[in-house]
Amino acid sequence: MPLVALRGVSKRFGNGTLAVRDVDLDLAAGEFVSLLGPSGCGKSTLLRMIAGLGAPSAGTIAWPGRDEKATGPGRDLGFVFQDPTLMPWANALANVMLPLTLQRLPRAEAEQRAAAMLALVGLKGFETSYPRELSGGMKMRVSIARALVMRPRILLMDEPFAALDEITRHRLNDDLLALWAQERFTAVFVTHSVFESVYLSQRIVVMAARPGRIIADLPVAAAYPRDDLFRTSGEYAHLCRIASGKLKEAIGP
Numbered sequence: 001m002p003l004v005a006l007r008g009v010s011k012r013f014g015n016g017t018l019a020v021r022d023v024d025l026d027l028a029a030g031e032f033v034s035l036l037g038p039s040g041c042g043k044s045t046l047l048r049m050i051a052g053l054g055a056p057s058a059g060t061i062a063w064p065g066r067d068e069k070a071t072g073p074g075r076d077l078g079f080v081f082q083d084p085t086l087m088p089w090a091n092a093l094a095n096v097m098l099p100l101t102l103q104r105l106p107r108a109e110a111e112q113r114a115a116a117m118l119a120l121v122g123l124k125g126f127e128t129s130y131p132r133e134l135s136g137g138m139k140m141r142v143s144i145a146r147a148l149v150m151r152p153r154i155l156l157m158d159e160p161f162a163a164l165d166e167i168t169r170h171r172l173n174d175d176l177l178a179l180w181a182q183e184r185f186t187a188v189f190v191t192h193s194v195f196e197s198v199y200l201s202q203r204i205v206v207m208a209a210r211p212g213r214i215i216a217d218l219p220v221a222a223a224y225p226r227d228d229l230f231r232t233s234g235e236y237a238h239l240c241r242i243a244s245g246k247l248k249e250a251i252g253p
């Protein structure tokens with residue numbers, strides 16, 4: 001039983017743009033899937049619809065694998081945007097506590113859980129730092145901690161590392177995989193990058209634009225844990241070539 005099942009999902013915006021056309025997609029519990037495609041192919045629109053931020057104009061999104069006891073999408077779902085979107089007036093701990101505070105958790109418990117999550121993303125010792133005192137990579141870690149503090153079943157990420165330098169991006173890729181191995185959430189990761197999608201995922205859903213649609217669903221059978229050895233392996237190069245070929249097809253002549 002998939003965690004989430006999309007059937008015939010389309011999205012037409014008010015201005016007539018058909019951003020997503022007729023998408024069928026099953027996401028299994030615990031899998032790591034990337035949505036890969038050129039700019040404007042509807043990746044963000046699709047991710048936002050899965051998150052419940054904007055309804056499809058046709059088709060259905062069902063959650064057959066969802067825990068019925070959970071109340072509200074916030075308990076089940078974490079979302080990480082390209083921009084860390086932190087509250088500048090609040091320190092790292094308070095930023096991560098936000099979802100817990102909104103759920104009216106007792107302050108002591110919220111603080112404890114937020115601190116534990118900050119430690120998990122490698123920010124122990126930075127609890128009282130303000131966003132302006134943190135690097136881009138550290139701010140993104142806070143953002144990920146905030147998304148994971150509710151222990152969601154599914155973590156949706158919209159090009160979270162696009163603005164970071166390559167070394168920081170590689171490090172965050174590794175840390176994300178470690179978090180995923182530990183927490184076992186379903187991960188849906190939007191990216192333009194073939195290299196990032198192959199490094200991270202078990203499966204790459206390739207999309208093309210005008211109209212936004214799925215053109216390929218590629219398995220990435222390489223074993224985890226993945227590390228620098230994988231990044232420099234022939235297997236990685238081979239998988240990148242396959243994904244790159246599909247992306248070229250998506251972009252067209």
Ligand SMILES: Nc1ncnc2c1ncn2[C@@H]1O[C@H](COP(=O)(O)OP(=O)(O)OP(=O)(O)O)[C@@H](O)[C@H]1O
Nearest residue numbers: 013015017019038039040041042043044045046212
């Ligand atoms: N609110 C909106 N109103 C009208 N058109 C929109 C809206 N949001 C997105 N679009 C259009 O829908 C299409 C898909 O956009 P979307 O942002 O989902 O693509 P994307 O693949 O995520 O692109 P990028 O990689 O550049 O972020 C684009 O043509 C975009 O201009």
